[in-house]
Amino acid sequence: MALVKTRGLVVRVVDYGEKDRILTVLTEDFGLITAMANGSRTLKSRTLIAAEQFCYSQYILFKNKDRYTVREVELIESFFDLRTDIERMALAGYLCEVVSHVGTENMPDVPLLRLTLNALYAISRGSYPLWQIKGSFEIRAAAILGFMPALNACDRCGEEGADVVLDVMNGVVICEKCRNLQSAEEREAELDGSKSAISCFLRPGARAALYYAVECPLEKILSFRLDDAEEQRNFAYVAETYLLNQLETGFKTLDFYKSIISV
């Protein structure tokens, strides 16, 4: 048994017994871990305030083989303002579900943690539109997880300026000209809906914004503007489609978020 120190973000909370909670925490040093927070549901508990979803804290943990127990916790940021608005909270819940799905134990993933904290700060402050925070998170998370899309030039001919579609499963763009040269066989594969042929039309502004969100320094990920509503919708659609297809899953929290914003 050892005492270890790390910082981490609570992405999931499950009540356990009468007084305890099991926290899923994306940590700086140990990747995604589950940690028992004993007595965290009792009012006297020192861990009460930090044993909530979205809380980012400094931890001292007991580590016994692969099991962690919270010994001490000091709250750094609670993202309190997330909880004042159902749309913001629903989006934050979706980002946390993505993290708890892709995180790996014993694999520190500092970029993923920083990306998520960045997004939660932005949602909490209301400093950027939610579609922009969501899409930037999705496309950058895909890149961090090893599915970096090559958006700059046509995969076939290298042309940079032309209109393109994104070949979602292969993470490459293909220009109109090269698409028209596709063999009948390839077109047929697309028509029968096989997984290898999901493609999205990319508007120029959306493409530039996605390229920026993938390539820019992480702390500047939201420093772009996309004013046209059609471009915004295209950006949001492509980012979401890309991440979900790479992860080969859907998320209940995403369905919930969408059910709220469509009202």
Ligand SMILES: [Zn+2]
């Ligand atoms: Zn081409």
